[in-house]
Structures are given as structure tokens and as C-alpha cells.
Amino acid sequence: MPRPEPISRRDRPAKPPLSRAAILDAAVDVVHRDGAAALTMRRLATELDTGPASLYVYVRNTTELNALLIDRYLSELDLSWDGREAWRERLQRVVDDYAGLLASQPGLASAALTTWPDGPHYLDLLELLMRLLDAAGIDVETAARGVDLLLQHATASAAEWAAHATPAGQDLADLTETLNAATAERHPSLHRAGSTVFTSGTPDERTRWATTAIVNGILAGASEHPRR
């Protein structure tokens, strides 16, 4: 009896050896197909045709996996600045881009909130932001705090945006309903403001407004130490 031909490479590609890079590639595939929420150690192991335990040889834990993945996604962003575009415009754009990137895959943002992305592209992002704030005439210490705040804002916005887009999340109607409970007696300011003030405008526009406010705040004497 003839030994059966091995299945051709084309039909069933040879199982590639595991490596950090191979794991990250598979992670990108999973996120692309089923969203970041589907990216679990077990799912990733299935994808790589192995058991979950094998991944732990290359990745310390889920947190580290997420940190690596975000850096990987960051590589798709334009993080250059020729110095000709006004710093304000460039800053607005990179913050928008970063928030958009994190929001593009539900779950990526919430990972970014509890994880410092770790890798060369994240450094590129930090470098760009520091350059822009330096161009704005802001001293290094203040700039570092500003970068922190801007990234926090971008990440949190993306997380909120993503959370309310999932089926388990609440939607805007819930908040409006809550606000309708505001009475003229106990909550006069809210009552006067109406139940839609907190939800007017597009999420995009609201995020841009906030970014502008933060930048203005950094410029407006934020180098002073806050009073207790």
C-alpha cells in the first residue's frame, strides 16, 4: 500500500515555528477577522494550531500580548513631522489618528488603558508629541505631563466609543433617560441644561473639542504647580 502523499503546502501550509513575530502575526489576523475582544490566549493558540500553554514560552501574559499588539498597530500610523505643518494642526491630527486607531478594533482601547504599549513605534509616537510641544514653546517637564494627558484622553475616548458600540454596552438613550430624572428642585442646573447637553455633537467632534481644550490648558500656565 503506497504511503499517502503528504498534503501539499498550498493546501495546508507547514505549521510555522512559533516565535514572538509569528504569534503577533496571528494576533493581527484574529483581531482583523473577529475584533480585539476575540483575542484570547486560547483563541490565538487554536489559530496557531497548538495549545495555549505554548504561547507562554514567548509572551508573559495577556497584558504583554496587548502591549505588543498595540505597538504593532501603531506601525500603521504616520508619525512623521516635517515641521511645515503648524504644530497645533499636527498635534490634533496625531491625537485623532491614535484615538481612531484604538477605536477601530473594539477592545484594543481598553487594553491600551491598562497597558503601556511597549515597542519602537510607541516611542515614535512619544517622540512626535514631545517635538510638537517643544515647538509650542513648552518646557520638557510640562510637555511630558501634557503628552501623558493627551494620550490618556485619546485612549479613554476610544475606550468609551468602543464600549458603547458593543451589544453589551449601554447606549446614549440610557444616559438621556438618567438625565430626565433630574428635577428642578434637586438638580436645577441639569434641569435647566436639558437632557441632551451631554450627548450633543458627534463623538468625533467632542473628542476634537477636548483635545483643543487640553492643549490650551497645557499652554495656559499649566507649568505652575497646582495649588492644593
Place this chain on the structure above:
Amino acid sequence: MPRPEPISRRDRPAKPPLSRAAILDAAVDVVHRDGAAALTMRRLATELDTGPASLYVYVRNTTELNALLIDRYLSELDLSWDGREAWRERLQRVVDDYAGLLASQPGLASAALTTWPDGPHYLDLLELLMRLLDAAGIDVETAARGVDLLLQHATASAAEWAAHATPAGQDLADLTETLNAATAERHPSLHRAGSTVFTSGTPDERTRWATTAIVNGILAGASEHPRR
């Protein structure tokens, strides 16, 4: 044979009937004893001496549970303002308090990020913030956006703080290490700034700085629409 005495109430209190309130009480107990990360539907059911399915009669899902719980915790905060304390000071204090509250129980903050707290005390918080920004001379629409941003900041700060305090989280050393990879060629600004700029100061102090910056940003002509 005499029927055994029923176990006395003192030894084994009568199983109270389920209700939203009873569930929330048990949730507070669980969080108090084992932290917000331990608050799961199953754990809560065990606590209430029933099966997890029973909870779904009173609470739609985990998201709603968290929303209710945060409001419950909010009731412990002082949300009054007599108008004598300067608005800036009062604002700083309530934001600090809110962030502290969310950070006090690991997991509460990350719930708040993806969940609008729902209940009377959350309305009290919104009311106070709107009053304070009104006292600062800010128009209603801008104030609403400002409140949004301030709460986002408080929540995100608490989430970060809590995340890095858990065993699974990264610690500051990781970020410093990442920054050490910045070279004078590719990342001159970072290289110049040094690897500790992003981690200098206490988390508390950094959060206060950011709050001040945001307030200044709201004041500093943030009522203009941002340029595209």
C-alpha cells in the same frame, strides 16, 4: 424522635428575599472584602446563597450591575457646595475625591470607563460640576463638554492607577526600560528628556496637575469650535 430545632436566626440568618437592594448590598460586601475584580455574577450568587441565574431577574447584565454599584459608592462622597469655597478649589476636590473613590477598589474604575453610572448620586455629581463651571462663568454647552472631560480624566487616572497596582499589571520600571531604548538618532527629544520624565512625581500630584490643566483649557477660549 424529636424534630431538630431549626438553626437559630443568630447562627444562620434567614435567607433574605432577593431584590435589587439586597443584591447591591451583597455586591458592596464582596467588593469590600475581595476587591471589585472579585465581583462576578457567580460570586455574588454564592454570596446570596443562590444560583447565578437568579440575579438576572433583577439585573440585566454585568454592565448594569457595575453602573448601579458605582452610584452606590458615589453616595459616600460629599457632593454639596455652599458657594463659599472658591469654585476652583471645590472642583479640584471633587475630581480628586471621585478619582480616589474609583481607585480605592481595583476594578471599579475600569467599570466606570465603559459604563455610565446610573442613579441619583451620579446626577448629584453632574449637578455639582455644572454648578461649579457655571460659577466660573462658562456657558452651558461648554460646561457640559468640560464635565465630560473632567470625569473622563478622573476615571482614566483611577483606571491606570489601579491597573498598575495589580500583580498582572506592568510597573513603572517597564516604562522606564522602554524609554531607555530611545536613542539620540531616532528619538532625540526623548533622549534629551531622559527616561524618567514621564514618571516623575506622584500619581496624585500628576492627576492634580492634569485637572488644573483641563480647567484652564476649558476657561481658555475652549468655547470656540476647534479648527479642523
Place this chain on the structure above:
DNA sequence: ACCTGAACACCGTTCAAGT
């Protein structure tokens, strides 16, 4: 040395069946 099967200790949510 490198890799992994199987186990441990969990999850949220649903639904058919009981009282």
C-alpha cells in the same frame, strides 16, 4: 531544551424545568 496535554479554577448568560 523545547514544547504541550490536561488540569485547575474560574467566567457570563440562557433556558427548560420546577415550585
Place this chain on the structure above:
DNA sequence: ACCTGAACACCGTTCAAGT
């Protein structure tokens, strides 16, 4: 009508055992 046992479809992580 109200409640729930049991099941469904998952998790992250560890470690003893295999190649």
C-alpha cells in the same frame, strides 16, 4: 409568576510529562 439547576460556551495560567 417567580425562581433556579444545569448546561453551554467560553476564559487565563500552570505544571507534569512527553519528544
